[in-house]
Amino acid sequence: MLNSTVVGRIDVTPELMILRVRPDDGVPNFIPGQYVALGMLGGTPRYPGAAPEPEAPGPEKLIKRAYSIGSSPEQRDYLEFYIAVVPTGVLTSRLATVKEGGRVFCQPKVTGTFTLDGVPPGKNLVLVSTGTGLAPFMSMVRTSSTWGSNRRVTVIHGVRYPEDFAYSYELRTLETSTQGLEYLPIASRAAETWSGRKGRVQRLFDDGTVKLNPEMDHVFLCGNPAMIEELEVSLATQGFQVHSKKSPGNLHVEKYW
Ligand SMILES: Cc1cc2nc3c(=O)[nH]c(=O)nc-3n(C[C@H](O)[C@H](O)[C@H](O)COP(=O)(O)OP(=O)(O)OC[C@H]3O[C@@H](n4cnc5c(N)ncnc54)[C@H](O)[C@@H]3O)c2cc1C
Structure with a gap:
């Protein structure tokens, strides 16, 4: 399920990060303004100090959320995302722990009409x-x-x-x-x-x-x-x-x- 590697991470502040993600099958074609789903497994530890989440997901559950692509489709090495870490958030409290070289899910299908x-x-x-x-x-x-x-x-x-x-x-x-x-x-x-x-x-x-x-x-x-x-x-x-x-x-x- 974890089909992509994090190839870059910039911590803008403790609550804002830029992630660069390289899908194993290559960067898909997309139109600026579109988004994909990123995901991690429920069993991934949350960052220390995360606020309680509404309901803990099962360890094998793939938690997915939509993220707008910030890179240009002309950039063929990675997809870039700009992500706010929500302290109570189910996915972002886990995404916050991912390091360069870490694995995440990146939905191959790109969607969205905000173009x-x-x-x-x-x-x-x-x-x-x-x-x-x-x-x-x-x-x-x-x-x-x-x-x-x-x-x-x-x-x-x-x-x-x-x-x-x-x-x-x-x-x-x-x-x-x-x-x-x-x-x-x-x-x-x-x-x-x-x-x-x-x-x-x-x-x-x-x-x-x-x-x-x-x-x-x-x-x-x-x-x-x-x-x-x-x-x-x-x-x-x-x-x-x-x-x-x-x-x-x-x-x-x-x-x-
Ligand atoms: C089309 C689309 C594109 C999106 N693109 C981005 C993106 O590029 N970057 C990004 O950070 N988020 C983006 N989001 C929001 C993202 O999908 C998640 O909702 C967010 O990351 C929280 O997920 P979570 O599981 O941690 O929180 P959940 O446990 O699902 O909690 C959701 C709550 O988190 C808060 N929240 C959600 N998004 C944000 C945010 N961006 N900033 C502050 N608080 C928020 C709201 O209070 C919301 O009710 C997008 C959503 C949509 C529908």
């Missing part, structure tokens, strides 16, 4: 994330087909503390080297002395930092469901419609729970 497929080439992208909801957007900005046709791409990343800004170095570097990319990090619980943007991602729309045009922009929302529900309501009043296969729109959403 740029429904976005015409000339339209701008406003990619709004909280926490690990940044992962699918990393895959998008790391992929060459996202760029072109003078498209503007705004990446908004909302976190609690400034140390939670994983990928900020890469995004700032990309911002300098890529025409049309704007990176807007914002922290809701930053210290008074912190000089960056403070507040929730919603603030950037309320105070006019991000100005939207429903004719030109496609907005993507990913991460915490409370942020998504709140923005869905306010964006609906500005002419944004939730996208689905049956009814194409300019507002795309991926709730993590």
